[in-house]
Amino acid sequence: MSGEVVGRALxxxxxxxxxxFGAIVGLLVAGLLATVTAAVAIGPVPLPAHRVWxxxxxxxxGGEGDWSAAQANIVLMLRLPRVLLAAMVGAGLAAVxxxxxxxxxxxxxDPYILGISSGASVGAVSVLGLGWLAFxxxxxxxxxxxxxAMLALLIVYLVAHAGGTISPLRLVLAGxxxxxxxxxxxxxxxxxxxxRELARQAMEWILGSLAxxxxxxxxxxxxxxxxxxxxxxxxxRALNALMVGDETAATLGIEVxxxxxxxxxxxxxxxxxxxxxxxxxxxxxxxxxxxxxMLVGTDHRRVLxxxxxxxxxxxxxxxxxxxxxxxxxxxxxxxxxxxIGGPFFVYMLATQRVRRxxxxx
Amino acid sequence: MTLAAQDVSYAVEGRALxxxxxxxxxxxxxxxxxxxxxxxxxxxxxTLYRVLKPQGGVVRLDRSDxxxxxxxxxxxxxxxxxxxxxxxxxxxxxxxxxxxxxxxxRDFEPETDEDRRIVRxxxxxxxxxxxxxxxFMTLSGGEKQRVLMARALAQGTDVLILDEPTNHLDIRxxxxxxxxxxxxxxxxxAALHDLNLAAQYCDRLVMLEAGKVVAAGAPQEVLTAERxxxxxxxxxxxxxxxxxxxxxxxxxx
Numbered sequence: 284m285s286g287e288v289v290g291r292a293l294x295x296x297x298x299x300x301x302x303x304f305g306a307i308v309g310l311l312v313a314g315l316l317a318t319v320t321a322a323v324a325i326g327p328v329p330l331p332a333h334r335v336w337x338x339x340x341x342x343x344x345g346g347e348g349d350w351s352a353a354q355a356n357i358v359l360m361l362r363l364p365r366v367l368l369a370a371m372v373g374a375g376l377a378a379v380x381x382x383x384x385x386x387x388x389x390x391x392x393d394p395y396i397l398g399i400s401s402g403a404s405v406g407a408v409s410v411l412g413l414g415w416l417a418f419x420x421x422x423x424x425x426x427x428x429x430x431x432a433m434l435a436l437l438i439v440y441l442v443a444h445a446g447g448t449i450s451p452l453r454l455v456l457a458g459x460x461x462x463x464x465x466x467x468x469x470x471x472x473x474x475x476x477x478x479r480e481l482a483r484q485a486m487e488w489i490l491g492s493l494a495x496x497x498x499x500x501x502x503x504x505x506x507x508x509x510x511x512x513x514x515x516x517x518x519x520r521a522l523n524a525l526m527v528g529d530e531t532a533a534t535l536g537i538e539v540x541x542x543x544x545x546x547x548x549x550x551x552x553x554x555x556x557x558x559x560x561x562x563x564x565x566x567x568x569x570x571x572x573x574x575x576x577m578l579v580g581t582d583h584r585r586v587l588x589x590x591x592x593x594x595x596x597x598x599x600x601x602x603x604x605x606x607x608x609x610x611x612x613x614x615x616x617x618x619x620x621x622x623i624g625g626p627f628f629v630y631m632l633a634t635q636r637v638r639r640x641x642x643x644x
Numbered sequence: 645m646t647l648a649a650q651d652v653s654y655a656v657e658g659r660a661l662x663x664x665x666x667x668x669x670x671x672x673x674x675x676x677x678x679x680x681x682x683x684x685x686x687x688x689x690x691t692l693y694r695v696l697k698p699q700g701g702v703v704r705l706d707r708s709d710x711x712x713x714x715x716x717x718x719x720x721x722x723x724x725x726x727x728x729x730x731x732x733x734x735x736x737x738x739x740x741x742x743x744x745x746x747x748x749x750r751d752f753e754p755e756t757d758e759d760r761r762i763v764r765x766x767x768x769x770x771x772x773x774x775x776x777x778x779x780f781m782t783l784s785g786g787e788k789q790r791v792l793m794a795r796a797l798a799q800g801t802d803v804l805i806l807d808e809p810t811n812h813l814d815i816r817x818x819x820x821x822x823x824x825x826x827x828x829x830x831x832x833x834a835a836l837h838d839l840n841l842a843a844q845y846c847d848r849l850v851m852l853e854a855g856k857v858v859a860a861g862a863p864q865e866v867l868t869a870e871r872x873x874x875x876x877x878x879x880x881x882x883x884x885x886x887x888x889x890x891x892x893x894x895x896x897x
Binding site for chain 1: 690693694695714716717718719720722723724728729734735736739743744749751752799
């Protein structure tokens with residue numbers, strides 16, 4: 284008899300979950316399209332939404348329309364690449380946040396917990412302050428940031444990888460130690476530089492900004508994002524098991540050390556690329572995963588896709604805020620993620636607790 | 645299918661946690677691993693479920709070296725209920741039990757009706773049938789233990805390793821769980837604290853002291869007054885229970 288009860292609960296649950304999940308993904312995809320449209324339309328020169336798509340469509344299939352070259356320029360050269368970059372960075376950071384929280388089994392983890400952003404900052408500030416990598420031209424800062432991120436990755440990996448295994452605790456501690464050291468190095472370079480502008484430039488870079496994005500910035504992040512999230516999705520079951528515990532994962536047939544190493548490298552690569560193009564935009568990677576789990580539960584096969592879409596939408600809107608709220612002055616997008624994300628997260632936590640209490644009573 | 649340890653040793657900083665342990669599980673038997681705290685029960689089990697790699701000796705699952713198998717293959721034949729403090733997460737009971745199907749799934753292979761049927765029957769076996777959609781974190785210790793048992797059953801293996809499976813359980817569920825293990829007829833190795841429970845349900849016992857096997861055999865052969873006094877440091881009166889098992893009454897020395 285009791286078997287029948289659970290039978291019904293189970294038969295209903297996956298169907299309901301699948302329907303709910305499908306509906307959520309559908310809504311988010313529609314939301315993402317609407318968000319991209321709105322974000323391209325909004326600006327000092329507002330454009331109607333249909334005009335945005337007419338211009339994009341005409342650019343793809345060819346053809347002319349009754350819009351000015353200036354309007355086409357605003358859509359195609361200024362706003363669209365920036366909006367797309369925001370979407371990719373938001374998606375990437377959210378996916379990495381989800382992964383990191385499972386890999387180190389710590390809800391406080393974010394993409395930067397392993398020192399990647401500090402490494403990137405050192406790289407970027409070295410380029411800005413010391414003039415390294417001048418041969419790379421406009422890409423010098425990104426290249427420096429990526430090199431710094433990979434340096435941090437290498438240090439953390441070597442420190443955490445003791446005795447053939449990687450423990451979550453060692454990863455976090457190695458990441459923290461590396462973070463502090465590299466942040467100190469960044470401060471040292473900034474403070475001892477004769478260039479007074481450097482402090483402001485460094486600050487802006489460290490807080491993260493999507494300003495000035497162009498099509499040439501999009502290729503590498505797009506490729507890495509597609510590849511990275513694809514591979515993460517393939518490991519979703521392993522992420523579930525790792526979240527329960529290393530011994531449990533091992534007894535469920537997961538090669539724990541090998542999987543953790545792969546996930547760590549994948550997450551670091553994704554973070555490194557995102558940080559290189561936009562600076563260390565905070566909070567997306569911490570908050571989006573939690574909000575997503577509140578919506579769809581803990582199973583990573585649901586969490587990852589929803590986080591990718593949610594992160595993209597979130598960062599596009601935050602970037603709209605960054606360019607519009609104090610226009611014509613532009614804020615670093617990281618300032619807004621913190622100012623909006625923090626209170627919103629507190630609100631989510633508060634309501635979540637109420638709901639939990641209700642469901643228990 | 646049987647699991648066997650031959651001369652398995654594991655030491656930490658020169659101190660032997662387990663010292664040349666040899667034991668073999670016979671097909672279908674319920675083997676109890678007993679011994680006082682720190683005698684190496686959990687460490688021995690860990691070498692058998694691929695968490696502590698033995699520094700000496702070999703663990704065999706049938707004819708293969710367990711530690712040379714891919715983790716996934718091992719997990720298709722060997723299920724474990726370990727004593728692990730779990731991270732904070734919001735999985736449902738059904739999701740936890742479904743994880744038992746992990747070793748049978750390729751990356752991104754969806755769950756089938758068969759998987760869901762297995763999860764259902766596993767939950768029903770441990771008396772948690774109505775709890776599938778509950779959040780695992782909100783369960784009591786005993787309920788959690790039964791869910792983990794259901795996950796091990798969902799793995800569909802011939803061999804089962806249990807580390808103190810009756811910890812945190814009320815007496816009723818202790819008996820139910822031991823009865824379930826017995827009834828399933830899987831080849832089972834369980835570390836057990838409670839000697840009376842071990843005597844009542846296990847076909848054979850292996851007793852560890854300081855990482856070494858000091859006795860192996862039928863419960864009444866292993867649990868003698870003399871040996872318990874030596875190994876556990878307590879006096880014991882041994883009688884027969886109404887159901888015909890040996891019963892132990894412990895007394896301070």
